[in-house]
Amino acid sequence: xxxxxxxxxxxxxxxxxxxxxxxxxxxxxxxxxxxxxxxxxxxxxxxxxxxxxxxxxxxxxxxxxxxxxxxxxxxxxxxxxxxxxxxxxxxxxxxxxxxxxxxxxxxxxxxxxxxxxxxxxxxxxxxxxxxxxxxxxxxxxxxxxxxxxxxxxxxxxxxxxxxxxxxxxxxxxxxxxxxxxxxxxxxxxxxxxxxxxxxxxxxxxxxxxxxxxxxxxxxxxxxxxxxxxxxxxxxxxxxxxxxxxxxxxxxxxxxxxxxxxxxxxxxxxxxxxxxxxxxxxxxxxxxxxxxxxxxxxxxxxxxxxxxxxxxxxxx
Numbered sequence: 001x002x003x004x005x006x007x008x009x010x011x012x013x014x015x016x017x018x019x020x021x022x023x024x025x026x027x028x029x030x031x032x033x034x035x036x037x038x039x040x041x042x043x044x045x046x047x048x049x050x051x052x053x054x055x056x057x058x059x060x061x062x063x064x065x066x067x068x069x070x071x072x073x074x075x076x077x078x079x080x081x082x083x084x085x086x087x088x089x090x091x092x093x094x095x096x097x098x099x100x101x102x103x104x105x106x107x108x109x110x111x112x113x114x115x116x117x118x119x120x121x122x123x124x125x126x127x128x129x130x131x132x133x134x135x136x137x138x139x140x141x142x143x144x145x146x147x148x149x150x151x152x153x154x155x156x157x158x159x160x161x162x163x164x165x166x167x168x169x170x171x172x173x174x175x176x177x178x179x180x181x182x183x184x185x186x187x188x189x190x191x192x193x194x195x196x197x198x199x200x201x202x203x204x205x206x207x208x209x210x211x212x213x214x215x216x217x218x219x220x221x222x223x224x225x226x227x228x229x230x231x232x233x234x235x236x237x238x239x240x241x242x243x244x245x246x247x248x249x250x251x252x253x254x255x256x257x258x259x260x261x262x263x264x265x266x267x268x269x270x271x272x273x274x275x276x277x278x279x280x281x282x283x284x285x286x287x288x289x290x291x292x293x294x295x296x297x298x299x300x301x302x303x304x305x306x307x308x309x310x311x312x313x314x315x
Contacts, residue, residue: 013037013164017070019063019086019093021048023247024109024136025076027143028169030055035146035168040066042086062091067099072165074107076136079255080116083108087124094127102128105161109136109150111191111256113263114181121180132158133180134166135187137194140247147171151190153182188263191256192274197231198253198294199277204232205239206301215240215307235295242308244292251290253281253297 013036018029021043029041033056041052042060049059060066063086066073073093075083087093093100100106106124108117108131121131131154138148148170152159155178159166166173176182204227208218219236222228238244257278264271280297289296304312 014071014161015069016040016165017042017063017066017073017093018076019043019073020076020078020082021045021052022076023140024143025074026052027140027145028074028076028109028136028148029057030144031146032165032168033057037165037168040069042066063087063089063093064091064095064099067093068101070100070104072105072107072162073100074109074134074165076109079110079259080112080120083110083112083120087120094124094129100127100129103130105130105132105158107132107134107162107165109134111135111187111259112184113188113259114184117181117184118179130155130158131180132162133183135184136170137187137190142171143169150174151176151183151186153177153184154180188256188260191253192260192271194231195253195257195260195281196273196277197229198235199280199297201229201232201235202239202280202295202298203301205236206298206304209304209306210301235293238293238295239298240307242306244289244296246291246293248294249291250281250284250294250296253294254278254285254290257281 016032016037017040018025019042021029021041029039029052032039040058040060042063043049044061053059075086077083077086085092088095106129108120117133124131132152133154134150134152136148136150142148146169150166150170150173152173153176176186209215219240223233257274260274261271261278280300283300284297287300289299298306299312302312306312
């Protein structure tokens, strides 16, 4: 460990970088700052960098700019392609002149296919850099609270090096095996269930509203009945408020259920519920709802009046 200094005073710990100051990444980066880590945050958007700098972090526009400053880097980007670009692109961590030092650790937090994580791990190992497979769950609120769930896999010694960082970010760190990709496989199972449950919750609310149910009363009854789910209880209030500010966007599930579907299709494994949920999210995105909260998938149902809006008629 290296002695570092932050606004909170002198602390003992690694210098940490985080790439991707989006809804999840910003909360994670500020949680690291609050925990006392000297933290670099990278994002292309000036407003994100300004927000992070105001929170006490070092803000940079490209991964290369933090490469020589950090020992542990978290990639909190959209997918494996963006992770690869952050690592090996023209302004990436590894390809930068005087780039990420041998012996450093990359923690991959994006939702990726397991084989993609293994390929990234092999490429980093050629540079004497280790990879921890660590996709995340919990949304922007828990990210900002340092209360995420992390589904991790990788060599045991990496946990000793990264343990204080993981503890600052997560309420629960699951260790799912020594092999890269095992964490990502569990994350795909989680995303399958999350996407199907959100789509089912939206369909149930649309069906109830179409049948004349009062939306608020319907929510109260279902959350006290056997048909409830965590996603129903968490997402339906967005529908009731008519507030589709994205905590997790429709397009996230177009992406994540697409990965689930593609990996299963490759193995000729049927996932009929996943396929239908993916179709609903894709339809919502095609109707211009991709950047809205994932609960906006309810808007694909015609002929219903949602709270806070006129009758829904997509076409």
